[in-house]
Amino acid sequence: xSIVVVGSVAYDTIETIHGSAQAAxxxxxxxxxxxxxxxxxxxxxxxxxxxxxxxDKELLIERNIDVRGLERRDGKTMHWHGRYHEDMNKRDTISxxxxxFAGFEPALLPDQRRADYLFLGNISPALQQHVLAQMxxxxxVAADTMNHWIESDRAALTKLLAGLDILTLNDEEARILSxxxxxxxxxxxxxxxxxxxxLVKRGEYGVLQFSREGMFAVPAYPLEEVLDPTGAGDTxxxxxMGYLARHGRLxxxxxxxxxxxGSVMASFVVEKFALERLTTLTWEEVDRRYRxxxxxxxxxxxxxxxx
Amino acid sequence: xSIVVVGSVAYDTIETIHGSAQAAxxxxxxxxxxxxxxxxxxxxxxxxxxxxxxxDKELLIERNIDVRGLERRDGKTMHWHGRYHEDMNKRDTISxxxxxFAGFEPALLPDQRRADYLFLGNISPALQQHVLAQMxxxxxVAADTMNHWIESDRAALTKLLAGLDILTLNDEEARILSxxxxxxxxxxxxxxxxxxxxLVKRGEYGVLQFSREGMFAVPAYPLEEVLDPTGAGDTxxxxxMGYLARHGRLxxxxxxxxxxxGSVMASFVVEKFALERLTTLTWEEVDRRYRxxxxxxxxxxxxxxxx
Numbered sequence: 001x002s003i004v005v006v007g008s009v010a011y012d013t014i015e016t017i018h019g020s021a022q023a024a025x026x027x028x029x030x031x032x033x034x035x036x037x038x039x040x041x042x043x044x045x046x047x048x049x050x051x052x053x054x055x056d057k058e059l060l061i062e063r064n065i066d067v068r069g070l071e072r073r074d075g076k077t078m079h080w081h082g083r084y085h086e087d088m089n090k091r092d093t094i095s096x097x098x099x100x101f102a103g104f105e106p107a108l109l110p111d112q113r114r115a116d117y118l119f120l121g122n123i124s125p126a127l128q129q130h131v132l133a134q135m136x137x138x139x140x141v142a143a144d145t146m147n148h149w150i151e152s153d154r155a156a157l158t159k160l161l162a163g164l165d166i167l168t169l170n171d172e173e174a175r176i177l178s179x180x181x182x183x184x185x186x187x188x189x190x191x192x193x194x195x196x197x198x199l200v201k202r203g204e205y206g207v208l209q210f211s212r213e214g215m216f217a218v219p220a221y222p223l224e225e226v227l228d229p230t231g232a233g234d235t236x237x238x239x240x241m242g243y244l245a246r247h248g249r250l251x252x253x254x255x256x257x258x259x260x261x262g263s264v265m266a267s268f269v270v271e272k273f274a275l276e277r278l279t280t281l282t283w284e285e286v287d288r289r290y291r292x293x294x295x296x297x298x299x300x301x302x303x304x305x306x307x
Numbered sequence: 308x309s310i311v312v313v314g315s316v317a318y319d320t321i322e323t324i325h326g327s328a329q330a331a332x333x334x335x336x337x338x339x340x341x342x343x344x345x346x347x348x349x350x351x352x353x354x355x356x357x358x359x360x361x362x363d364k365e366l367l368i369e370r371n372i373d374v375r376g377l378e379r380r381d382g383k384t385m386h387w388h389g390r391y392h393e394d395m396n397k398r399d400t401i402s403x404x405x406x407x408f409a410g411f412e413p414a415l416l417p418d419q420r421r422a423d424y425l426f427l428g429n430i431s432p433a434l435q436q437h438v439l440a441q442m443x444x445x446x447x448v449a450a451d452t453m454n455h456w457i458e459s460d461r462a463a464l465t466k467l468l469a470g471l472d473i474l475t476l477n478d479e480e481a482r483i484l485s486x487x488x489x490x491x492x493x494x495x496x497x498x499x500x501x502x503x504x505x506l507v508k509r510g511e512y513g514v515l516q517f518s519r520e521g522m523f524a525v526p527a528y529p530l531e532e533v534l535d536p537t538g539a540g541d542t543x544x545x546x547x548m549g550y551l552a553r554h555g556r557l558x559x560x561x562x563x564x565x566x567x568x569g570s571v572m573a574s575f576v577v578e579k580f581a582l583e584r585l586t587t588l589t590w591e592e593v594d595r596r597y598r599x600x601x602x603x604x605x606x607x608x609x610x611x612x613x614x
Contacts, residue, residue: 205526
């Protein structure tokens, strides 16, 4: 079943202690779709400026991402400039030029409105709601949000939450949204706000999933080198939604596997700058790391218990 | 098979945002033995002062902990006073009075020297070596260390590491010991220093195990309330060594289960101040949380995959 993603397509300038990338293709919709396309057809809804490079559009098309909904407007493409600390869990935004993204009014194509899987990338909750209202009867609606929206537009976010199957957010955002410092209490409080599932992203420490069945915890895949964490959250969401769309149902079992695949996808993207790693990634590599991930976390596999 | 633990028995004054404990029984040997005794017989080697309360000795004896090696000397018992930040991953030592512990020269009883399992709590590496030299032919030797010894007595620590099966340390200590910031590189570098296994403790984020078989990652059991993290590392070690001693072999399979049981034991101790929770804990509670822990981390259980 196909997935529609609404979010940003941007140019990112990224600095980490390992180097930098200048005006590299980025944005939540780019990361999400480049991960999700391994599992199911993906269709983008986003806006870019007249400076958007034909080669970047081609990059998406070549990977079977439907870009009919990638609107081109006069002006410049959104540009984000960020700098990571030595501790890559922390970063500063040096500048953010919304450019054409400031006037973004997502309008879905008729076939996009009939999609079963919808991911609302991190845009204003009012815009997310505007998109959700255009859908006929989606099976699974997931959204990402951030501290900025929680603090500046809680009313719109509260309304949105009531219509969500899945909310993705990081641990700090879960604390701000719920008012609970303890993460278990925070996750449970978020569920009471509407979403059936809350996926709390903890960066290098993995993901904590809250659902009506209880909790599920996965570590992040331990890597020898992390060059650039940009887009890890959207890449994770792409893996999760991709897996769910491929398997066509939202049970605790598929959800847990989806979270592992999301973690696997995120473990790749941080290995190189911007989204470069996702453009060269093969299904064989995904499959190999999925098996390594299972081995990493499994204490009951016959391989170990027969010893 | 029985376990010998060498470490501190102390009185701790602990302050957290949730309250405080005054001169409560603590010390690495106390936490370790109160966890390990659920799995195998434990024998303590430690020193206390003349102020050591008979009721505290009784507390250990009643829980089948062998205290023949608990030496009593004129003077006061070691006293530690610590204060945790709101973020309980951080704490300050307000004061540390070694008292009789300053003259501690552990001498093992003849039957202790023949034990198969030895845990060297966080004392100076020279003292740890002094104890190890008294053992006839232990099957598994584990030790804990800390940044203080890594920085002040690296030569003695390096010598000790060569004779260890298991080293437990936290993530920051793994970085200092190895000189590697990346935790995967740090863990692998620690293995090259001698220990067959390195268990890197990450507090609320769980444990990363390094062995010749590769890596194993477990999250910490998510709790609604953490009152006092004191002793969590030693309690974890008690669960690990207890499980290994009970099963009598050090394979990757038993090790992984041991790390889960260690995590389970640690998840209890932080629920109350000092070691109180370990004194009331029952095997039924341990077993129930072990099963909850497996459910928390398992993405392949039939309960989920049959859905």
